[in-house]
Amino acid sequence: MSNDALSQEKQETSTTSNLIPVDVSTFEFPEILSVPNVTIEFCDRCRWLHRASWTQIELLLTFPSPALGSVTLIPLNSEETAGRFRVWLSIPSQPPSLLWDRKVEGGFPELRVLKQRLRDHLQPGKSLGHSDKKV
Numbered sequence: 642m643s644n645d646a647l648s649q650e651k652q653e654t655s656t657t658s659n660l661i662p663v664d665v666s667t668f669e670f671p672e673i674l675s676v677p678n679v680t681i682e683f684c685d686r687c688r689w690l691h692r693a694s695w696t697q698i699e700l701l702l703t704f705p706s707p708a709l710g711s712v713t714l715i716p717l718n719s720e721e722t723a724g725r726f727r728v729w730l731s732i733p734s735q736p737p738s739l740l741w742d743r744k745v746e747g748g749f750p751e752l753r754v755l756k757q758r759l760r761d762h763l764q765p766g767k768s769l770g771h772s773d774k775k776v
Contacts, residue, residue, distance in 0.1 A: 756772050
């Protein structure tokens with residue numbers, strides 16, 4: 642065996658030997674419904690994954706846990722859902738609220754407006770900094 646192969650094998654062995662044994666049977670699925678959740682439905686045929694994921698990131702950065710527990714992306718790919726971009730808010734023990742629908746609103750949400758709508762439901766007194774300023 643060459644020196645390089647021995648060195649690599651030694652490195653792999655030391656890396657795996659440093660792992661702490663974990664009993665995965667103790668893992669529990671997170672209770673997603675116990676905290677507010679945003680769901681973004683989008684038309685995958687329209688190639689709107691990047692827009693949906695950008696919106697997801699912005700909302701998670703603006704409303705960190707526990708204010709917002711998760712943002713779920715749901716790609717849709719059928720004739721009935723063509724052109725869809727909807728943003729829903731689910732708060733435990735309340736019916737889901739539609740925050741944005743691209744077809745109803747006439748376009749995609751400006752992040753400033755979407756953040757304000759979400760803030761009004763989750764944290765009415767929260768300042769959004771530059772997102773609160775009128776354009």
